[in-house]
Amino acid sequence: MSVTKIGIAMNGVTGRMGHRQHLLRSIMAIREQGGLDLGGGDSIWPEPILVGRNESKLRALAAETGLSRWTTSLTEALAEPDVRVYFDALVTNEREKTVREAIAAGKHVYCEKPTATDTATALELARLARDAGVKSGVVQDKLFLPGLRKLKRLVDGGFFGRILSVRGEFGYWVFEGDWQVANRPSWNYRAEDGGGITLDMFAHWQYVLAGIIAPVRTVQATVATHIPERNDERGRPYQCTADDAAYGVFELDGGAIAQINSSWAVRVYRDELVEFQVDGTEGSAIAGLRNCRVQHRATTPKPVWNPDVPATEDFRAQWQTVPDNDEFDNGFKVQWEAFLRHVVRDEPWPYDLLAGARGVQLAELGLRSARDGVRLEVPELTL
Template structure:
């Protein structure tokens, strides 16, 4: 069995621990590694890297990971024989760390966003492309069961001509005065890289592009609805980052996407993320795991009459899309594909160019909000 050394930087955070280490790399190890087309298996061998010895030691002990090191500047670990560098640090630290790994000849895989601004993201993508290393960006939502079912409908031309997409995302994040917040305080400080546009619009970029088409223009309004919050130490702080964003995006082929993203909304829908797609032949609504459809032939005939009580439940007019397969963890599935890309040279289209596009959409959306205008999205050239 072949072994693949993976430097994992920043996995002491919630997502890095849960999704990338435990549910992806350690889960793959428990399954006996990643199977290649040849039938051979590759065993990921993680090296945990970070800045906090206590956290690293605890993580190593709790999950029986032998290799870890405190190496904030990556001077030692990048000199070793590990082939892959993975980064899930906070965004401001990511570009420099990726540049060091690329210059050391490591294949690189990282969380999004690729950088805090488009020019830096473009620079990192060009550096990786020129160096010849393999590079990939996490685009986990493409492997969510609900979106895989939506992709199945697109592939089978269920919608006919797609007309519009509506994305509703978010939930109420407690400010922390009475109940503790469910998200880290840095998310609400612009100076620390916080903001819902920074956090989510890289996701919307790849979701829209992979399922429905490239974004060609954006109108966006951002706001900070809750301007004072309480941090992890119980101290009150000024929330300087946007906690809600409302956008209209124009996609290729005249598809219109409406996107509401908010940490200040109380959920009255089936899931925290809901995507509705309307087409000439049918419509669908997808959540994280489920997806329901309504075909043209099964569409009821609504009539506007507010003076007459209605007992019709429109939700009952939809049919569930069956699973028809087993759905594994979304992060784990992309990790498997990246490992096969590195070792067996299988295709992997979700590279740093895609990551740069995500940052571009974020920056374009902020510009639209600041200038209060429609902004075109240019083609990214690496």
């Protein structure tokens, strides 16, 4: 029976995602449950060090969580003898520098996506980690969400037969910051700060499609900046230099076609903020963050097109709900636990910096496709 304590330098935890999902709902949740149980009486106990630029925010966050260690110096945090893992949830433009420093210090790296703003840099970080002999991980949280785990279960069980297509809808209205406070940080709309919905969301769609359906072989995209001016956190107007909507068509290995719309300028009329419809020869499914519904070939109705009379069928009622059949914990926490097991026990782990580079590659190709008006092949990335 043993407890393995792991120091984790957590950078960017005063931001929205770093604070809520990674610190509170993942690392603190693991501590609250008594650590990560490895079986046989063994466990992992995470010891976070809060890292950031704002001393007052760090001090307040430490008081909120009851943690004693925090610093505004990443170098000092990485020098702590118990720190084995560096976590990064900073804005995209800052990630390369900090990840390089952590790798040079011999620390395992776990970071948010995208890992960089261009494929060459993302690949270089992956090579640096490999050459330094450190483990790496990139957040691919949607694979661990209940709705998509149910969808993966259907795919693995052969429910769909031959998969024909995937239709995805993601997004919501982000307020401009004039008469209501914006519900996303302003850097998301500045290309010079690493913003843009293509860079953000195509990295997600790459691992969702590859991890559940099939790898992406070609991409064709149209992007737009629908809202050209917004107000920042201080109420000052600024010009948006990054795209706030991206419309992508992806050809998948095996021939299925995926169409995914991503927008921060759309109002929601669906059950969840993201939904994927998968259609196959034997059945279809609609999966969101938590729920999944199916319609099998044997129960598929035969609608008749007649625009001259009101619709009489309740199409939504013709689908069945996929049962949970499992306990679904927070997706970010589940992936954190898997990464910590990878660090301590070298358990299998596919979500490394090379996997993260594939997401950056798809985003970069999507932006190039939109700029040049062409469909582009997605080459295989290797180190």
